[in-house]
Amino acid sequence: MRKKRKLGRGVAVVGAGMSKFGLFKEKDSKDLFVEAFREMRSSVDRGVDPREIDALYLGNFSNDFFTHQAHWAPIIADVTGLVPRPATRTEGACASSALAFREGVIAIASGLYDVVLVGGVEEMSKRTTAEVAEGLALANTPYAGRVGFTFPGVFGAVATAYFARYKAGREHLMNVTIKSHNNAPLNPKAQFPFTIRDIMRAKSEGMKNKGLTVPDWAREKDFLRDSAVNPIVAWPLHLYDCCPISDGASALLLVAEELAGEFTDDPVYVAGMGQGSGRGLHRSPDLTSFEATRHAAGEAYSMSGFGPGDIQFCEVHDCFSIAEVVHVEDLGFFKPGEGFKAIADGATGLDGPKPVNTSGGLKCKGHPVGATGASQLYEVWTQLRGKAGRRQIPNGDLRVGGAHNLGGTGGTCTFTILERR
Numbered sequence: 001m002r003k004k005r006k007l008g009r010g011v012a013v014v015g016a017g018m019s020k021f022g023l024f025k026e027k028d029s030k031d032l033f034v035e036a037f038r039e040m041r042s043s044v045d046r047g048v049d050p051r052e053i054d055a056l057y058l059g060n061f062s063n064d065f066f067t068h069q070a071h072w073a074p075i076i077a078d079v080t081g082l083v084p085r086p087a088t089r090t091e092g093a094c095a096s097s098a099l100a101f102r103e104g105v106i107a108i109a110s111g112l113y114d115v116v117l118v119g120g121v122e123e124m125s126k127r128t129t130a131e132v133a134e135g136l137a138l139a140n141t142p143y144a145g146r147v148g149f150t151f152p153g154v155f156g157a158v159a160t161a162y163f164a165r166y167k168a169g170r171e172h173l174m175n176v177t178i179k180s181h182n183n184a185p186l187n188p189k190a191q192f193p194f195t196i197r198d199i200m201r202a203k204s205e206g207m208k209n210k211g212l213t214v215p216d217w218a219r220e221k222d223f224l225r226d227s228a229v230n231p232i233v234a235w236p237l238h239l240y241d242c243c244p245i246s247d248g249a250s251a252l253l254l255v256a257e258e259l260a261g262e263f264t265d266d267p268v269y270v271a272g273m274g275q276g277s278g279r280g281l282h283r284s285p286d287l288t289s290f291e292a293t294r295h296a297a298g299e300a301y302s303m304s305g306f307g308p309g310d311i312q313f314c315e316v317h318d319c320f321s322i323a324e325v326v327h328v329e330d331l332g333f334f335k336p337g338e339g340f341k342a343i344a345d346g347a348t349g350l351d352g353p354k355p356v357n358t359s360g361g362l363k364c365k366g367h368p369v370g371a372t373g374a375s376q377l378y379e380v381w382t383q384l385r386g387k388a389g390r391r392q393i394p395n396g397d398l399r400v401g402g403a404h405n406l407g408g409t410g411g412t413c414t415f416t417i418l419e420r421r
Contacts, residue, residue: 004302007109010257012267013418015044016378021191021248021366023125029063029072030079032249032371033121037080040117040251045264048253050080054113056087057104059097059120060370065135066124076121093139094317095407096120097250098373098414104254105270114259119251122370132245136369139408141280151319152242154281154409156234159322161287163236166337168325170236174224175343176321177240177363183350184360186391191246191366196220203229241321246366250374252381268384271306271400271419274299278410292413293330293404300402300415301332308332310400311417313355313383313393315376317406318362324348327404328356331415351394358383358391373405377416384420 017039019032041048056077064070077087090099097120104118124132133150144154163169177196184190185198194202200223204214217223224230230238253263260267276295281287301307308331316331318324329339333354334347342348348356359365359379362372380401382388403416 005299006303007105007270009109009111011105011108011270012255012257012260013252013270013377013381014255014260014263014267015040015048015253016251016381017041017043018189018250018375018378019248020189021246021368021375023245024247025125027247029067029121029123029249030075032123032247033076033119033251034079036119036249036251040253044253045266046262048263050082052115053082053085053117055085055107055116056080056082057090057100057107057116057118058087059090059092059100059373061091061093061096061122062135062138063121063123063370065138066122066127066132072121080117082117092412093407094319094367094369095373095405095412095414096370098376098403098405098416099275099412101252101374101377101416102273102275102414105273108254108256114256116254117251118254118374119249120371120374121249122368123247124245124368125247129245141282141409141411143280143282144409150234151409152234152237155320155322156237157281158287158326159236162322162326165288166340168340171221172325172340172344173236173241173321174221175340176318176324177224178220179343179349180318180357180361180363183358183391184364186389187360187365190360190364191244192360192364196223196240199223237320237322243319243362243367246368248366248368248371248375250371250378252374252377266385266420268381269419269421270416272300272302272304272417274303274415276413278413280411281409288326289330289336290326290406290410290413292410293327293406293415296413296415297331300417304417304419306400306417311402312395312398312400313358314402314404315357315359315361315379316404317372318357319367319406321363323406324356324361327406331402331404350391355393358388358393373403373414376403376405377418380418384418
């Protein structure tokens, strides 16, 4: 029987910041993190002096490869004025900064530190698409990598298995894509702040200006069915099922619960968190589910006392559209084989009963891998504080939100529950 774990000391999030996500040839990782750090500082209601921060935990997946520079934690500590305090880098592929958050929480809960800066950064745009694919493949299992089984191929296999088992199809993945693109224009940080209709209009206008025949796209799905503009990447996944290459950074300030009032009257608390690991797909007994997600969710629910029905909204790791479908089932929001139906019915929309990826998700907000986990927590914190602007969930009593972050082919997963009391 799984032991019910509790934090030895309460932890609160009192500030958060995030750079804009995108492709920034003129910026480097230091610029990006400073942008997030400055917003974090300005978000702390009563202010924070960097000298109050005891330690830094920084998520970064593979800037060693992307920028030929490693040892990023002390570099970021230097640029943010934290030297000589301890700075530690965490690496868990796409879950790297969620691990940084987790380590920061543990450090405070243990009594070792009182105030901790956590976050993540990744700089991917200085490499070609082929080189980025090579860098990301470092998070794959050696068995898959040796046969050229890239991440689109991995999630294409997941989609194929899911379709076969539950009688879903590409039309259902389109519902995820359309929903993400509807949320993204409401997020000023998003890399692709365009609805599918926006993209349709722009494509039509461009073709018209070139004297080309404009296809008869009446609806979003007509556009997404057109392989000329939405080509296959790894069957059944097409271009608009995939997240982009991105640069970006994110940061959060964690403090001991009893100190939260020194920073803000409106703290957000860590209610529960979990982490799980998973085997490679070559050994997985089920391609339609991630065991690491199920384990992490179980730990977080047990710690918090909440269940899936208590999570009012969630950011999930939608590196590909099929991933969102699988994750909302693994987290217990919907029964196996029911997630795609719930999404089709609008359950995960901004005004639905279980909003998912209000930020636009990795698909549209962007996916600078080392920054992603912390950026999801930034979105949850922002929503719980009622500061999300046009994308604010229309719920007058928003109290509990979740953030789910997956690394590699499911080898690492975290699930974190934040609560506004």
